[in-house]
Amino acid sequence: MxxxxxxxxxxxxxxxxxxxxxxxxxxxxxxxxxxxxxxxxxxxxxxxxxxxxxxxxxxxxxxxxxxxxxxxxxxxxxxxxxxxxxxxxxxxxxxxxxxxxxxxxxxxxxxxxxxxxxxxxxxxxxxxxxxxxxxxxxxxxxxxxxxxxxxxxxxxxxxxxxxxxxxxxxxxxxxxxxxxxxxxxxxxxxxxxxxxxxxxxxxxxxxxxxxxxxxxxxxxxxxxxxxxxxASIGITSLNITLRQASDHRAAERIVYDTLGLAAVETRESQRVVAPLADAERATDVLVALRRAGIAIAELTVQKPTLDEVFLTITGQVPTAEQAPAVEEVGSR
Amino acid sequence: MSISRLERQALESRAISRRPSFGQTLHHTLMMAYRTLLRVRRTPEQWADVTFQPIVFTLMFTYIFGGAIAGNVQNYLPLIIPGLLVMTVVTTSIQTGVQLREDMDTGVFDRFKSLPIARIAPLAGALLADTVRYLIATVLTLAMGYLMGYRPEGGIAAVALAALLVIVSAWAVSWIFAFFGVVARTAASVQGLSMVILFPLTFLSNALVPAKTLPHILQIFVRFNPISHLVTAIRALANTGTVNGNLAVSLIGAAVIVLIFAPLTVRAYMRKA
Incomplete structure (x- = not known):
């Protein structure tokens, strides 16, 4: 005993x-x-x-x-x-x-x-x-x-x-x-x-x-x-569902140009998910998408899921390296 | 963080032992043997090697070689039945290793390893259960011999002693194959490797034919082959009811095998992931 x-x-x-x-x-x-x-x-x-x-x-x-x-x-x-x-x-x-x-x-x-x-x-x-x-x-x-x-x-x-x-x-x-x-x-x-x-x-x-x-x-x-x-990620994310999967690349490009951040890789070809420092900037993305003629089926702004936390931490998606770009874009 | 009721219960009042006692080790081993036998009840075909094989082999070898070697089947029986008994039962022990490998691949061994039981129990239990297999093979071989007219003159007690000697020897040999079973990657490779070793040992012995009919070189091998000693000891016991030096040689050989391979097997088993 x-x-x-x-x-x-x-x-x-x-x-x-x-x-x-x-x-x-x-x-x-x-x-x-x-x-x-x-x-x-x-x-x-x-x-x-x-x-x-x-x-x-x-x-x-x-x-x-x-x-x-x-x-x-x-x-x-x-x-x-x-x-x-x-x-x-x-x-x-x-x-x-x-x-x-x-x-x-x-x-x-x-x-x-x-x-x-x-x-x-x-x-x-x-x-x-x-x-x-x-x-x-x-x-x-x-x-x-x-x-x-x-x-x-x-x-x-x-x-x-x-x-x-x-x-x-x-x-x-x-x-x-x-x-x-x-x-x-x-x-x-x-x-x-x-x-x-x-x-x-x-x-x-x-x-x-x-x-x-x-x-x-x-x-x-x-x-x-x-x-x-x-909380350590500290940003919300923008979730866009496209009408057409063929627009995926163009939409990702627009997100990157507008927010200065790369979209997170998703498994669905119609979804584009991007980290969003400021919820207001979602409007800019929408305007840019409209200008490019890309049709949207659904759009949400949400708090980060653990998926995004995980991807950010393990560095499988290079969002961390591009984080400084937020200020650059923000001061433009 | 507060500790829960269960944890307190476990840590304070549970009789936690440092290591399993001898009695517990024995209990664990018997339970593991019981498990093996339960499994066989569900899949009896797994024991075809100890049910059909003794019957078929005994018939086959006796009638094939009987006339050529001893003139007729009747004269051949006292020679071949003890020989076949050893061959069949010892060969059966290969399955110990094969089944151990299959068993260890199923994942249930992960649970055995995480349970607070004696480390040797899963191995010892499997080997213990296999003595039941050897008993079946022994009884069937002797029964077939009897049906064909074999009447061992040593009497029932001597035959029983001979049967016991075969079972003990097969159990000892099974530690070798248990070792292969633990270290090999697949069940098929255990089977292959074991056959390569056991085939020459059983056939290059005096089990089927008198050694003096063989070429000189082979006669030397046959003389030193431990299987020959075992066969000779069994023949003396069953046919004349006498005990000779070969019995001692067989028992010492069995003990040496266990002393070498049991620790090796257990150590390999513990190290294996």
Whole structure:
């Protein structure tokens, strides 16, 4: 029996975590502090090092450098203690395909030290609360993606661990299942768990996380509350939907000439999104577009979404370099 | 930030242990073995190698070689049945590595690694469950022999002892293939590599033919081949009920394999992502 001397310590405290695969520094000096009782989001594009970081925190991978502590317990030297305090739901559901949902939960429960009848009782409780009772006797192979994720999450909660890692909990789920998953995660925190989740979806971090660390190329490039991150960009954005996608280039050119800022890359060819220092200048853009004969279907001026924050911070769109141009244009 | 009820509960009152005890390790291993057996119940075709193979091989080899080697099938049985027993059961142990690789690729092993269980349990459990496979292959091979007219003169107790020796040896050998299973990238490469090693070992032995019919160079190989010692020990036990030096050699060999490969396998397993 071991008492925590440094109580209370943060749920997660990582300093300078490094993981090297071959010559690539997948995780390159990550610092993270996750306060107990919160939802903490680790945000980043594919291959940013999110999963590798979480695997090191969950004792699945040994760090090549730096230290990490879970409630004050080192993930390397006290791995067995750490494993008693965490639950992990991986990106690919870590459940057994060839067993039924119930068998999976019972076996994990028995491995966690529950007695036979206790494990069965706990399995049934979890199946019930995750809406899986009907599928309990079916082989996991026949589960839908959403059901597998729910079962996976249920498996992480058998021992009621105080800290739960969720690695991309909604990747590949349809919107309805995704919303259900969000509710489940929120409910977890209400019942007192600390959640560390990774995601590539900015709206997910926005909707769930109290604090966010943005990771890119194995480094934390920004950290703070979601609101603070949004405020750090400090500008609203102009959203134009064009009637014709063929006008896209011309419209981008006009936006650049008028505002002195490049439009943000969007996936839709009919949309042009540009950072706007001053909402009044939207008028100038409209006038210029009218003069060029470009028809507009819709126009909005909005506060920055996390998408824009993210793109600005990770520098995937060169808006940061062109920021000084704002004054230039403004003084004209 | 305030600490939640759950966290306080976990950190203050939960009996947190520094490392799993021996009793827990045993419990974890048995649970993992139970899991493997449950999986097989769902996909019985996975065990075709211990059900069909012993029947087909025993029939095939006995009737193909019987006349040529021993004059007739009846005289060949005391020679071939112990030989085939060793070949079949030891070959079956390859599947341990193959299935371990497949299993480790499924992602459920990530959960096992994140659970507070003994590190050796997922491996030891899989290997333990496989002794059930060896038992099936052993019983079927002996039963086929019996049906064809094999009447081991050593008696039922000696035959049971011989069966136990085969199972223990196969379990020991399976650590080699478990090691391949852990370090190899795909299940197919485990299968390929294991066959390359086991084929010469089983065929270049006295399992199917008397060693004296072989060229001199091969006879030397056959004499040092551990499989030959095992086959000879089994023949002595089953056919005459006697124990000879080959039994000791077989057991020592099995122990050496486990002592080398069990730690290697566990270490590779822990290091693997």
């Amino acid at each position: 071991q008492r925590d001397e440094q109580f209370p310590s943060p749920a997660v405290q990582a300093r300078g975590l490094v993981k090297i695969w071959g010559t690539e520094r997948t995780v390159d000096g990550v610092d993270l502090t996750v306060p107990a009782g919160s939802i903490y989001g680790v945000l980043g594009p594919n291959g940013a090092g999110k999963t590798t970081t979480i695997r090191m925190l969950a004792t699945l991978l040994r760090p090549d450098g730096g230290t990490a502590e879970i409630y004050g317990h080192d993930v390397v030297s006290e791995a067995h203690v750490v494993r008693q305090l965490i639950g992990l739901t991986g990106q690919y559901a870590s459940v057994d395909d060839r067993l039924t949902g119930r068998e999976n939960l019972v076996i994990f429960g028995r491995l966690l030290g529950l007695g036979s009848s206790e494990a069965k009782k706990r399995a049934d409780e979890l199946l019930e609360s995750f809406d899986l009772t009907e599928a309990a006797a079916r082989s996991v192979k026949k589960f839908s993606g959403g059901m597998r994720r729910r079962l996976d999450l249920a498996a992480s909660l058998i021992a009621q661990p105080p800290l739960i890692f969720l690695d991309e909990p909604t990747t590949g789920l349809d919107p309805r299942t995704r919303a259900q998953m969000w509710d489940t995660i929120r409910h977890l925190v209400e019942t007192g768990s600390t959640v560390l989740l990774t995601t590539q979806y900015l709206d997910e971090a926005d909707a769930l996380a109290d604090r966010v660390a943005v990771i890119d190329h194995g480094r934390v490039v920004a950290e703070g509350t979601v609101d603070a991150l949004k």
